[in-house]
Amino acid sequence: MRRLLLTAATTTAAALTLAACGTTEPAADSAKKTSGAISLTDSTGAKVTLDGPAKKVVATEWNEVESLLTLGVDPVGVADVKGYKTWDTAVPLKNEPKDIGTRGEPSMDTIASLSPDLIVASSDLPDAAVKQLRKIAPVLEIKSADASDQIGQMFTNLDLIAKATGTTDKAKTARENFEAKVAEGRKALADAKLDGTDIAFADGYVTSNQVSLRPYTDGSLIGSVNKQLGLKNAWKVKGDPAYGLGTTDVEGLTALPEDVQFAYIGNDDDKSSNPFSGQLKKNAVWTSLPFVKADKVHRLPDGIWMFGGPGSMEAYIDALVGALTK
């Protein structure tokens, strides 16, 4: 132990001598220019002032990344780049942004080293962390989800980010595209006499021999889109106040109406996220469900982020309408 401590002490001493007294950045800092300043109020009511449209943007949550990409802004820093590439291929990354760490604890150091003009942060981050981020650059805090008005929240966020990046025209196009897509989908479903159909969207996770399911209630983003498409959410489960997600188990599926259309998204890169096409195949409750027998279960393509932005939701509408009208 003592020898260990001695070695530790001497090595650190040696390392410090080597690291001594250089600097990685010049000491002084010059004044900044200001022209065309933008002032905004973010989701938390905080005032954010920018010198001009932000070009170098860092985003801590995937729906913000998607919003940026939709607006034609390639973020310089993204939390969990690999995860984004797995779960959100509907709006793919065009550049190779720097990975700033996990979505829950993005690294301050890495963000600072990117010296961004703007940080788009999720309001799920701890307050202390946001306070620190404000020292690096202006921070736009975004409320990721609000079960009382999910689509409205999505566009509020998009508009806010658009204002900060000077891309309001693109936000407008995105909104129009989305509305057109909804109308198109709604019409296609009505033409196929599917309006008012009961729909249940869920995802699920398998751990060991247990299957836990997450019903997407009316309050979820997918649930809201379904409603706009003229479908009727069949879940009676209560969702959480932010994401509108409930919990249930396989038995809980028996509460769904007999002629319900059941849709889900999994991911082939994440085997535990695919109970419906895996574990449940042999489950007697599942196989005896009327909608399973009637083959009304639809797996939608991977890579549509269920908590994403208009891009993901358009892909969802295409996929769902395609599956239902097939």
Place this chain on the structure above:
Amino acid sequence: MAVTEAPPVTRPPAAASRTGAAAVTAALVLLVAALAVVDITQGTAAVGPGQVLKALTGQADPGDASVVIASRLPRMAAGILVGVVLGIAGAVLQAVSRNVLASPDTLAVNAGSYLALGLVGASGVSLPLLASSGVAFAGGLAAAAVVLALSGLGTGTVRLVLAGTALALGLNSVTEGLLLLFPQQTEGLYQWNQGSIGQNGFDGVLQMLPVALIGLVGLLLVARRVDALALGDDAARGLGVPVRATRVTVVVLAALLSAAAVTLAGPIGYVGLCAPALVRPLARRFRGFVRARAVLPVAGLAGAGLVLGSDVLLRALIPADTAVAVPTGVVTSLVGAVFLVVTALRLRDTAGADAPDRLRIPSRTAFLVTVTTLVAAVVGITLAGVLLGDSKLLLGDVANWVQGRAGQTVSFVLDTRVPRVLAALFAGAALALAGTLVQAVTRNPLAEPGVLGVSGGAALGAVLLVTTLPAAGSWGVAGAAFGGAALASAIVFGLSARGGYRQNRLVLVGIGMAAGSTALISLLIVLTDPFNAVKALTWLSGSTYGRTMPDVLPVALVLALGLAVAVARRTELDLVSLDEDTPRLLGLGLPRARLGFLVVGVLLAATAVASAGTIGFVGLVAPHAARALVGRRHVRVVPVAVLLGAALVGTADLLGRTVIAPAQLGAGLMTAVIGTPYFLYLLVRSRRAT
């Protein structure tokens, strides 16, 4: 060190005959059957008693029938199977180790299985059930093997539990790290770790049944030898029983049983601890229950009753959809916690003063060398902590920053990094000091704020505040943590005050409190924010993330106070830690002195938890290591322990921030990862010495 030794089993004159034992067994069977019947009528589907009855007589419509056959009955069967195997595993482990605290939980079997399954989950592989059960068995057995190899078969039972709890803490930390790093791949694993008996069809139960049967039959075959072991190793040897071989066989079989339970339902906490304890009073009353062959099935029945009872209770109290999200294991843990406390209070505490650790007394020079080296190490770690991170800095940057001349990036990096480094150092020092005080007062090598439930109480208080008032400031969080810690320690110390904080009672009540607060924290997370387990885990894993200078202030102030008290009262500390009688002979008011030190210890632990989350191990490792390095006198132990604590958590924070950057792990996780091997090394060394 007879801390967790079971009181010698004194056999009272037989009060009742074999018929009494048979009647009790029959009553238990009836109870389990009744619970089972109630259990199959509960669930998310609208299938109540009427439909169940119809389904069982083949008259229900196919949908209801499938629910009963593929969901309710498997769940009920799993509950019984899991309860039985855990109860038996616990009973037999307690018998061979002659230790009332031995169980799959305390032997790290569950933690080993959890980690093994976590690794599989994180790698994204989806295994069939039998294979994952094999993985769980391998993990559980490996953990048990490590614990037993390090603690030495048939040597101290305290060491067994020490090694087990330590390893369990370390392994759980690694698994929690995996959960944080792979939130998608391991989705559901956190919940699963709370234990839930819900089943996807009968397959699981049917596949695990043979495994469980092999274990059970094996155990019944060696039951006679287990009985012999109860007489003591020497007596058993005298009867020609191979002591070592019996222990190994029993542990392997118990690990097999626990692995079957873990694969089926996740770790259902504390059943293995409670069930045998429930049966123990029976053994005193009915002669029929003296022998293992009779006791094991009864312990199994008690286990089944516990698991099913918890499940029924949960589903009866909470609406069906919410009940799905609340794992049965949380309830068994809560039941287990209350149970532990009650047992502890009823336990006749015979553990008197233990012999002081046999340690050499190092010279003054050795002490000075140690302190100097440690100071150098802490300074080095502090500087390294400040310079290293995702962006590396040089000393000149720091100099600029100190003078307020640094550029934007550097000043930002240092503004956020320095509070984190300080939070880690102070929290480490405070926990080490708290551990030193508590170990001195209780004269118990297991006692530390974490084990005694003080940290758990603090975390519960803080999480309660953070979930209800997200905008709470640092003094608010520190206050809530202190409130929780004070309440927890008031309960723990209050309940064990009778007889002057006797050792067994204190630790048992403490472990009960720790388990209870962990279960309550899980419950709170599941009920308030089920999809944000990562957020809560991040906070609970002892993270310095996002700390600012004001957050560091409470712990710094309390640390200064604690050090002042420890230095001023060093002689009293020595006396208190010596034995029961000497301080009394010298006229020292023992209960009051103990209470004073405990209050300071609680303050230290609470502020440390508030500033850096729950960081286990430091309070356990630092004082131990300090005593091993410089002897037992507190004038030496206190500075060395405090420096060691600061160095340990400082290093942990540094590694957590740098090794997998830009992602990061909490200091608490890293502390456990560093602390576990060192602690185990200490155990090995002390075995060689004796």
